Amino acid sequence: MPFRLTANISFLFPDLPFLDRFAAAAAAGFDAVECHWPYEHPVEMLRVKLTEAGLDLTGINTPRGNVDAGDFGLAAVPGREEEFRESFAKAVAYAEALECPMIHVMAGIVAADRHEEACYTYIENLRHAAKIAEDKGLTILIEPINHRDAPDYFLSSLEEADAIVATVSSPALKILADLYHLQIMGGDLVSRLAEVGDAIGHVQVAAVPSRAEPDDGEVNIGFVLKALEAAGYDGLVGAEYRPRAGTVEGLGWIAAAGLSLPGRG
Numbered sequence: 001m002p003f004r005l006t007a008n009i010s011f012l013f014p015d016l017p018f019l020d021r022f023a024a025a026a027a028a029g030f031d032a033v034e035c036h037w038p039y040e041h042p043v044e045m046l047r048v049k050l051t052e053a054g055l056d057l058t059g060i061n062t063p064r065g066n067v068d069a070g071d072f073g074l075a076a077v078p079g080r081e082e083e084f085r086e087s088f089a090k091a092v093a094y095a096e097a098l099e100c101p102m103i104h105v106m107a108g109i110v111a112a113d114r115h116e117e118a119c120y121t122y123i124e125n126l127r128h129a130a131k132i133a134e135d136k137g138l139t140i141l142i143e144p145i146n147h148r149d150a151p152d153y154f155l156s157s158l159e160e161a162d163a164i165v166a167t168v169s170s171p172a173l174k175i176l177a178d179l180y181h182l183q184i185m186g187g188d189l190v191s192r193l194a195e196v197g198d199a200i201g202h203v204q205v206a207a208v209p210s211r212a213e214p215d216d217g218e219v220n221i222g223f224v225l226k227a228l229e230a231a232g233y234d235g236l237v238g239a240e241y242r243p244r245a246g247t248v249e250g251l252g253w254i255a256a257a258g259l260s261l262p263g264r265g
């Protein structure tokens with residue numbers, strides 16, 4: 001399969017300090033990494049780590065907001081528009097400095113009875129972000145996240161993500177299809193992914209329900225990836241799972257799914 005893998009170093013190599021995970025990912029055979037929130041580290045330090053390891057950084061998330069207060073993104077949170085814009089600007093600054101092409105714009109936690117109101121906020125904030133992304137040649141992603149792990153996360157449905165992408169109607173806005181979340185929120189992956197087609201800008205994988213290596217659990221990841229390939233997806237696949245034991249020892253799922261790493265024969 002043509003997919004390039006990117007190691008999610010917020011989850012992989014959990015036994016190592018974050019800054020040591022770049023070298024570990026390269027030694028394991030990856031040539032690309034993604035991560036969630038790199039903001040506690042100066043961009044200069046991150047750039048050194050990427051260069052030393054010979055890695056591309058493919059994706060980061062927008063800052064969550066006030067984590068102690070339970071924020072998990074701000075894009076769909078009514079009344080927090082100014083903070084959203086500041087947090088998005090910070091993500092753009094990191095992405096540009098690190099030549100990172102994709103930013104996952106996190107929607108945030110919104111009570112179900114405010115969903116409709118939040119939808120307007122989300123669309124307006126995404127329009128603002130998409131315009132900046134278009135100008136800078138970046139892609140912004142929205143990711144449906146399951147309600148078992150993140151109750152009340154605003155965006156949990158693939159179909160709603162597709163409708164929002166169509167409404168905002170920007171070439172810079174795409175869906176992050178994390179197969180782990182999508183399986184928990186309704187399954188039927190092959191048919192539903194085919195329906196959203198070229199709205200998909202990034203894919204992530206993990207086992208369901210364990211969120212460990214993707215060769216475990218109820219989804220045949222290789223089969224779903226082949227269907228995505230047949231449907232025309234040719235982007236990245238993010239290895240975003242929590243290793244059962246050692247990260248390197250668990251990489252056998254890659255060959256089993258019909259994928260390969262550039263640095264491993």
Ligand SMILES: O=C(O)C(=O)[C@@H](O)CO
Nearest residue numbers: 036061104143178204240
């Ligand atoms: O949880 C996920 O799945 C992600 O991809 C993160 O970006 C958000 O936690």
Ligand SMILES: [Mg+2]
Nearest residue numbers: 143178204240
């Ligand atoms: Mg994900």
